[in-house]
Amino acid sequence: MKVPFLITGCLVLVSLTTFAQKGEVSNAQTKYNNYTVEKANKLTLKQGNEDIDDAQKSIDKATVNPKTSALPLAWALKGAIYSELVLRDSVPSTAAPLFTTADDALKQAKILDSVKNENKALIHSAYLNLAQYRFNEGRAEYQNKKYEDAYKSFDYFRQVLPDDTLSMYVTGLSAANAALTNPKYYDLAITNYNKLLATNYSQNRAIYYDLTSIYLDRKDTVNAFKTAGQAVVKYPNDNDLRRREIEIGLQSGKQDELIGKIQSAITADPKNKTLYYYEGLTYSQIAEAAESKETKTKDPVAKANLDKIKTDNFGKAADQYKQALAIDPNYFEANLNLGYVIIKPAIDEYNAANELPSNQQKQYDAAIAKSNAEFDSAKPYLQKAVDLNPKSLDALQNLKTYYLGKKDTADANKVQKQIEALPAN
Secondary structure, three states, rough: OHHHHHHHHHHHHHHHHHHHHHHHHHHHHHHHHHHHHHHHOHHHHHHHHHHHHHHHHHHHHHHOOOOOOOOOHHHHHHHHHHHHHHHHHHHEEEEEEEEHHHHHHHHHHHOOOOOOOOOOOHHHHHHHHHHHHHHHHHHHHHHOOOOOOOHHHHHHHHHHHOEEEEEEEEHHHHHHHHHHOOOOOHHHHHHHHHHHHHOOOOHHHHHHHHHHHHHHHOOOOHHHHHHHHHHHOOOOOOHHHHHHHHHHHHOOOHHHHHHHHHHHHHHHHOOOOOHHHHHHHHHHHHHHHHHHHHHHHHHHHHHHEEEEEEEOEEEEEHHHHHHHHOOOOOOHHHHHHHHHHHHHHHHHHHHHHHHOOOOHHHHHHHHHHHHHHHHHHHHHHHHHHHHHHHOOOOHHHHHHHHHHHHHHHHEEEEEEEEHHOOEEE
16 A cells, blocks of 8 residues: 555656756746846846856756756757857857857757747847857958958858848858959859848949949859849939949940930930930940941951941930030030040041042042041030040040141140140049
8 A cells, every 4th residue: 555655756756856957947047037137237247147157057957967958948048048158258269169059059949949939039039149249250350351251250140130131231242252262152142132132221222233243253244234224223313323234235235225225214304414425325335346346347348337337326426415415515524425426537537538649639638628527526525525624634635636637736735735734643
């Protein structure tokens, strides 16, 4: 009859032992909770440091004890306690092992708690501490130009807060810089920047621009042009992005697409002088590309076709620059470029005339007369550009070319003196 009593006694003993073992977990939780309040006040910080140290001792015991080492709460607490110890430690060499312990504990906690998720908030709070630590570490590494290390630190921060725009930005930025010496980081930079562009991040204009640069570094003009186009659609009034699209489009041989895009923009905003200027610039680039091919071509038919393309597009460019000046007569770039596209054929006529043999005086006189008329048509815009910006080397050189074409040596020399007086770059 005494056997049942003996069994009952054993059960009580087991219960008391388990309770004592769980007491370490309970103590760790109490001390940890106290610390989270006490650390914020200088008056209670000393007590808080004692509490977190006590919490560390208790949780270390709990996670090695067979009776409590399988408790999700024990590992969640260990991760949380050590994450606080990481932030408290200002010495990298001693903080690093604390970080590793916290991170490993949280991984174990997530595994053990994967079904019930009872400690989700505690685990997340601990990860936020570790993310803060890695962000601070990444910032120091970035400032010291250790971009690959900075990427790894910031990427940990990003994984904890995947929807945070700052996390995407710093991770992408560090990857972009790391890619300058290690190309494998290009894809990582592109991925993070594209994620950022899907958000309402306040600096996305700059991100679009930087992303096009990354694509160009990779010789990927297709995606560079596509990205620039997306940027212009989103920010139609941003002239830097519009210029970027044009530059990349011209590099990519997308002139026809550019013309269509700009004309559509003009239809929507017919008073925008910059759009006319950009269309003129695009036609100018088409003309110059044709001219470059023409100089290398020997076939007379192909040469004539290229010359027509050049002439037609310089004429179209002039029309667009005039449209811009109709809106703003003091638009420096439009005056400068209009003067150039008018004077360019004049220079060609002048040079061609001087290559004629001496027995073709009549043809020479006609060519010089034609070039003089073209020089004179360009003069108002050439002079206006200099008036608007007397320190522009391009404007002064164009005006000097005009005087040389008109055989006005005195005025050409005056402009040359202005050029020589410009500050050295």
